[in-house]
Amino acid sequence: MASSGVRSGGAVQARPDDKLLLDPDEESLHHGGSFRTYMHHKMSKLGEQFEAQAADLGVSSRIFQGVAVHVNGYTSPSHQELKVLMAKHGGVFINYPTPTNHTHIICSNLTDAKIKQFEKARNHKPVVSPEWILESIKAQSLLPIAPFLLSTLRDIPGQQRLLPFGTRADVLPAKDGCGTAHPMAASEENPATAYNQPSPMGAPVAYDPAEMRAAQAEAARLRAACDMLKGAPKSSRDDPNFVESFFSASRLHFIGMWKTRLESLMLSGVIGGPTPNPGPGAQVIFHVDLDCFFASVAESEHPLFSGKPLAVCHSNNAKGTAEISSANYEARKYGIRAGMFMAGAKQLCPDLIVVPYNFERYQEVSEQAYKIMMACSACVQPLSCDEAFLDVTGLGDPFQLASRLRADIQAATGCTASVGIGHNLLIARLATKRAKPDGQCHIQEAEAASAMLSLELSDLPGVGWATSKKLASLGLQSVADLQAWSKARLQAELGDKTGAALWDASRGIDTRRVAPPAVRKSLGAEVNWGVRFDSPQDATRFLGKLAEEVWTRMGAAGVQGRSLTLKLKKRKEGVYNPVKFMGHGICDNLSRTHTFHRPAHSAATIHRAACDMLTSLHVPHADIRGIGLGVRELCHWEERIDWGQAVASMVQPPSLIWFSCLNALHTQQMSRGL
């Protein structure tokens, strides 16, 4: 089978029914005693390794005496570089954290999953940006962590929910009692140094203050003019139109629904590019991805912004929990990443320019980029609104082809794209990372093996936060470690599919072909923000809206379904106050599935079944923080026509056939008035 991605299933978080068995301090771990024993041994071993390394390097200062850091997730500088720096300056680097073996967590990317983990740690440590280490070394003394805190945001038990504006102490960064300013931090009091930009090593270089002021003013104007930001944000309690307004402003809804929208584009004007010629040699695959897509759209429309740190976000509140959607590459130099809270981003870069979303424009740019890609090759596999695989085998010099493709996209949209080129999908995707921003990179088949060795495990597709932890718990920290394990052993530890996929991925092996979009298997709608109910009837009413939503989407997609799943987020016992404004906080996730006898549905049928499942889950209405409905076992309307045959015929050789399939679908949709 294809080695598309690697996923580790199984419960990595403590499951609700496990929680009584777990030491509270280790809630985020999921292993039993034998694991702990193993880790204890492993950690002493690493400690020895560290001692040896420190001796080799020679300790040049004692800046970090008494400091023990644990580095979480991807950082710049890398884990390895931070480890060396800590060693050189008298600190300790902890690979496997226990509640007591480290003093700080170093992290530059605050993803949802990480926040969840930090939230869970009972005896939490300050979460600090790697800049703290770099700046302390530069200053030759241990600087206060305050300006470098990423987040000490936590759920605090015993406080009320949805506090009125201005009273949310829990979202404010904790003060560490020592108010010395970050040497690089811009300050209100000192306008002369107010606009700083990062520099690779040397002193901060100021942005032009006048330009910066103009850019900030322009951003403020955009925010003021943004329809989505009119009026105070409301929860499900106060907004009768909550579901609709939530979806219309949700970026994740936008990117999640993109495929559905893209379909109608591909149907409207099929642009048949040249068909790849397989030939005897290796395939040539492009992975095309727009650079900082949403941020790039803002930059292209407002040239004033370019070269300055910019992020797309609903809110500019420097203490708030609005999430960054996309940060441009200047902002990324400060460590700003998608998914971070604005509070964290502004700590890293107080001068960050924040612009609101422009979903209509993203849609247009996405469509234009797809048209250009489809003109480049007839064999395009959409991955997301800003990303696709192209099979360009036999279509000419790949490097020139990529240059032309990128130039065309930029000319048409004002946004830059990067292209990764490889002999398979995995290598092409990895090449894109090297190419970015505004570049292209061909990893030749001969260099693929060594390229793999330079990657972090989390660079492998499918290896996210949980899988990285799981691998680390098995003593696997690098691609080389992974390669040293047999396929059978990986399968035994991680499951059959996951183990095999990892074994392949670590070697740069990927047997997938560029393929047409697959037939949809499920369809759903959920809301996990602003969900607060005052009565069981509120919950029922909300489910009614969701049922309508799902039913509408089923109609638009031309499907019916036999299986309905209700998903609930239930406030975890003892946690009352989500970190994120109107967020769900720490929850137990519950689900129930109902199977219908006949796929015939109406919104009312769906609603009734959903309400029955809600009742059977016995969750008090006040504890519900998120709710969703999903339909599976879909019957596609198309299947009754010869769509099914068309699909079957294109399963093997991926080529231009699927455009005719889309055409067939289009005709059918037209005939249904869609």
Place this chain on the structure above:
DNA sequence: ATCCTCCCCTAC
């Protein structure tokens, strides 16, 4: 063996 249900994980 193969299913089904209830999760978990990942990517955008």
Place this chain on the structure above:
DNA sequence: TAAGGTAGGGGAGGAT
């Protein structure tokens, strides 16, 4: 204050 969605893959464990 702010909009933490969506779809697919896959694993564990029990039922068939």
